[in-house]
Amino acid sequence: MxxxxxxxxxxxxxxxxxxxxxxxxxxxxxxxxxxxxxxxxxxxxxxxxxxxxxxxxxxxxxxxxxLPPYYRGYPVLVKGEDGRERCVSCQLCEFICPARAITITPGTVKEGDWDKVEKAPKEFEIDMLRCIYCGMCEEACPEQAIFMSQDYLLTPTDRTQSIHNKARLYELGGTRKGLVNKWNQYK
Incomplete structure (x- = not known):
């Protein structure tokens, strides 16, 4: 050689x-x-x-x-213009989350509320200590129910404050205008 x-x-x-x-x-x-x-x-x-x-x-x-318009803060849930939940508990955001920070427990919708929706989240939690703020949950959501906020001041004082439940996520997210696929009668 x-x-x-x-x-x-x-x-x-x-x-x-x-x-x-x-x-x-x-x-x-x-x-x-x-x-x-x-x-x-x-x-x-x-x-x-x-x-x-x-x-x-x-x-x-x-x-x-x-802050630039493309800034990704922490994920929040949003409601529609009329106050109804946009999330249909499809669990795509939970499956795509690389850090496994999202936990969803699907629940049923009360009879007569919405014709086209069969599920709504009974529990929805995001562990902000595990979240890596990648924005993949926002991209995966087919109903535009989860968004990355423009806030950057998230300072919990203990571990329990960093786990955001459904009520806290809706409080942080507020309402969002625009077409929601599940309420589109022509879909």
Whole structure:
């Protein structure tokens, strides 16, 4: 079997101690320091800062105005314009959730409520400690019943507050306008 010996290149002393990388990082830090001391740091206007640094002064100023429209907060359930539940307990969101954060117990609908709906969730829970905020539950929902909110302030004080039940999810979600497939008489 033929083989070829490959000689490794010699590493200089500067490369051995990562001098080039260290000096490059220090240069960036010194540049930001000089801009901050001159009061010309980046994002001064957007973050409502004093120009010293690029950190937002959090309790006084928040990201609400700066959030992009594609921001994914935590998942919530929504009701229709007339206050009825949109969720039909199809459990697609539970099956597609990679973190297994959603738990649904299907229930039956009272007789005469809706003609086309056969199920509604008896229990619906989302464990926010397990949720990875991926948005797959929103994409899988055929009835537009679950949405990713624009809220980012979710601070539970204990473990039980981070498990949102059906009532809490509807409270956070509110109502949503638009066509709902299960109430479409032409479907």
């Amino acid at each position: 033929a083989f070829k010996t490959i000689k490794r290149p010699k590493i200089s002393l500067g490369e051995r101690f990562y001098l080039q990388s260290i000096l490059g990082g220090l240069w960036i830090t010194i540049k930001h320091l000089a801009l901050a001391l001159a009061g010309k740091s980046r994002n001064k206007k957007e973050l409502a800062g004093s120009g010293i640094g690029v950190t937002m002064q959090y309790p006084e100023f928040r990201w609400d105005k700066h």
